[in-house]
Amino acid sequence: MLDSILAGFVTYTKSLGFNFGFLTSVYERTIWIDGISMTLILIAVTIPVSLVGGGLLAAALTSGRKYLSVPARVFVELTRNTPTLVQLMCAFLVVNMLISKALGGAQYNPFSPFFWVVAVVGLHIAAFHAEALRAGIESVPSATLEAARAIGFNRLQILWFVEFPLALRAALPAIVNNLVNLAKLTTVGSAIAVGEVTYASIMIWSQRDNVIELMIVILLLFSLINLLIARTGRWLENKLKVPGLGI
């Protein structure tokens, strides 16, 4: 059933001048489908990492304590102003190698390429989230903070119950924008052999020379993913809107 549908699709697209012949080969089809699901998994895992990291960095940046805010500021500036690919290479070829050496061999190293992609891309986007959240936190009116202090909230409670909810609403458009970039950045995983959709496509087109066909699929896939992220963001914005707050 599936095979006949695929064969029909391949013949039909062939009449249009496209070469989707790899779909009839079980081996290549599996690589490709696995690549697409790996991309989706990467995005799904990295988004929460970036959000938690961004929240922590924003909290450190606005804490008013030098020993927290200065390291956070250094990290944010360093991450924002260097290429993700170079960070990934530094993490994978330098940090990962040093860890392997310290543990006495690569076979004892628990960190996989997948881990490094999630960590590097997640923290890279976290730095951008942090900047957006910081601006949101700083724009919370001082009267609101005084009111919170007056009813006995401590520093952390103010951050969690007052500043974060308001900052999140202000920062949401920027955060959604960052998440779109996050989805695009997961493709750097192909540089260290994480089998996501770009990597799988390279393997297929180096055999079949059907770059344009696979490229169309990749572009559509990312358009779809990013449309989904943008729509979800807008839905959240409407849902979280506080009447009269003006955000």
Add this chain to the structure above:
Amino acid sequence: MLNILTFSRVPSLASSTVLPVLGGIAVAGLLWSFFEPESAATLLVWTPYLARGFAMNILISICAIALGSLVGLILGALELSPRALIRFPALVYVQIFRNAPHLVLIFATTYIFPFEILVAGLRIPFPDWIKATIGLAIPASAHIAEIVRGAVQSIPTAQWEAAAGMGFSRSQTLRWIILPQCIKRVLPPWMNLYASISMGTALASLVGVNELLHAATDASTAVQRTDFTVAVYLTVLVWFFVYCYPVARFTQNLERRFAVR
């Protein structure tokens, strides 16, 4: 008084944190070379090779932003066209390529374009770095189209009418009233985009363009020493930072200065 205040906010590299940060990096580098003279000597030997690689990064980024700006300006104008037949293709292009990963576009241009073009019987080589440039210029043009469209649309239409009321002709209005405001709004996001493209040039290493990251990998493979590998990749990180950080600070200053007062 107002003039003096405005003048004091003129962005300058020296007034911000750029010089202390860069100075700190230089001092850290000197200290490291004092304690690790052997690594530092090897790194010094490889520095011209790395510098040639970095020149390639700068070349690609400048060509890509120039090409992207040119195409993006035209696309932005098309997006503003009242005719749906002209507007629609431009909107589709912008939507697709704004959402496309840079790496994928670089792969696409590298594999799709031939390695040489035949023009009037002449074989003109089509090197990989130009393909990578085009791969970066495509998303850049989509971003610039959006920047231009947003800037022109952000100018209230009442200004056209007010200018006409004051006796400005249409071209004078555009020249003296609308465009200066557009430049103010376009410049900061345009510079952000330039910084982003400069960082994107590192992706060209994956298609074999001999730029900084590629050169670092070459160097680390040739020397085969752990301390040197660490040093050379950190050098790449620092060089990109030193190039992009001043641009970012300058953009922030510009944004502050151009903010509606």
